[in-house]
Amino acid sequence: MTHSHSQATILKLFREADREFVSGARISAALGVSRTAVWKQIGQLRQLGYQIEAAPAKGYRLLQAPDVLLAAEVQNELGTACIGREVVFYSETDSTNLRVHELGKSGVAEGVVVIADAQNAGRGRMGRSWLSPPGVNLYLSVLLRPAIAPRHACHLTFLSAVAVARTVAAVGEVTPQVKWPNDILVNGRKLAGLLNELDAETDRIRYLVLGIGVNLNMAAEQFPDDLRYPATSLLLERGEPVSRQRFTRTLLRTLDELYGLYRRSGFAPIMAAWQAYFDLVGRQVEVDCQEYRLRGKVAGLGEDGALLLELADGRTERVLAGDVRPL
Numbered sequence: 001m002t003h004s005h006s007q008a009t010i011l012k013l014f015r016e017a018d019r020e021f022v023s024g025a026r027i028s029a030a031l032g033v034s035r036t037a038v039w040k041q042i043g044q045l046r047q048l049g050y051q052i053e054a055a056p057a058k059g060y061r062l063l064q065a066p067d068v069l070l071a072a073e074v075q076n077e078l079g080t081a082c083i084g085r086e087v088v089f090y091s092e093t094d095s096t097n098l099r100v101h102e103l104g105k106s107g108v109a110e111g112v113v114v115i116a117d118a119q120n121a122g123r124g125r126m127g128r129s130w131l132s133p134p135g136v137n138l139y140l141s142v143l144l145r146p147a148i149a150p151r152h153a154c155h156l157t158f159l160s161a162v163a164v165a166r167t168v169a170a171v172g173e174v175t176p177q178v179k180w181p182n183d184i185l186v187n188g189r190k191l192a193g194l195l196n197e198l199d200a201e202t203d204r205i206r207y208l209v210l211g212i213g214v215n216l217n218m219a220a221e222q223f224p225d226d227l228r229y230p231a232t233s234l235l236l237e238r239g240e241p242v243s244r245q246r247f248t249r250t251l252l253r254t255l256d257e258l259y260g261l262y263r264r265s266g267f268a269p270i271m272a273a274w275q276a277y278f279d280l281v282g283r284q285v286e287v288d289c290q291e292y293r294l295r296g297k298v299a300g301l302g303e304d305g306a307l308l309l310e311l312a313d314g315r316t317e318r319v320l321a322g323d324v325r326p327l
């Protein structure tokens with residue numbers, strides 16, 4: 001039995017016991033390991049923040065569970081068809097996107113989710129970095145293998161933006177906006193970022209990584225002052241913390257639902273849902289496309305999700321990737 005399966009089994013026994021004691025013998029039978037090995041597992045759960053009482057003749061009793069994103073907690077009553085059918089948790093890793101790249105290359109089926117409590121090399125787009133302190137936020141990546149052409153990979157960026165925005169509204173009870181193509185804002189401040197990466201041949205996607213970082217319970221003093229855009233967290237917007245477990249489960253369910261919709265009905269309903277969160281139409285913006293910059297009025301979006309920009313000379317430019325800044 002793997003480590004995370006043992007944790008899942010122990011936590012399930014605790015849940016069923018409903019705050020009563022579970023004997024060491026019972027746990028060791030369920031895991032198929034010695035009492036000493038059980039003691040070790042309990043020690044690891046304690047290190048993760050679980051408060052577990054041990055009483056010689058009675059066994060173990062769960063007093064309090066922390067808001068950690070162990071696979072056993074995230075998958076509890078998750079009920080998704082594809083996304084999250086396997087969840088891998090790290091207390092710390094370099095970048096969850098890099099972990100999913102490894103799984104993608106090794107041929108693992110789509111739907112696996114990697115979550116880290118902290119990242120020491122969290123990545124943003126174009127070589128930028130994503131601040132990822134422990135204990136407060138969500139850093140998650142999903143492996144997908146959609147049967148679509150590589151040029152349609154950006155559809156999944158819109159899909160994950162809709163999923164994050166809906167989850168922010170449902171669990172955070174605040175109103176999000178999306179900034180083309182992929183930032184999630186609340187009151188004009190950046191709450192979440194998406195980093196979607198692709199491994200493809202000319203006409204076929206081998207796999208796709210949906211990277212999602214959401215600032216959930218990060219406090220004001222944890223933000224540096226040199227960020228590109230003003231940033232925020234759900235804690236700062238609401239004045240009270242959100243459950244990371246609840247947010248994560250809702251996000252995975254929403255992603256699962258939208259991915260099912262995309263496979264059945266294509267991009268149109270995803271695009272329509274995304275547009276409900278987009279409020280830049282008619283605004284003057286500057287778009288940084290790395291090699292060059294464009295200024296113009298946002299005329300809308302193309303069918304493929306491209307940003308349609310009306311330039312000063314009257315021409316309309318289709319932008320496929322870049323950084324948009326309202327003027």
Ligand code: BT5
Pocket residue numbers: 094095096097098119121122123124125126128129130131132138139140141183190191192193194195211212213214215226227228229231232
């Ligand atoms: C993004 O990049 O917004 C994509 C961020 C994706 C992060 C997730 S976490 C799970 C997965 N694993 C990874 O390694 N990455 C993904 P970009 O648009 O380039 O924004 C990056 C810029 O946002 C940085 O240069 C900072 O200025 C700012 N920033 C960094 N950390 C931030 C944070 N926690 N909250 C708000 N802004 C931040």
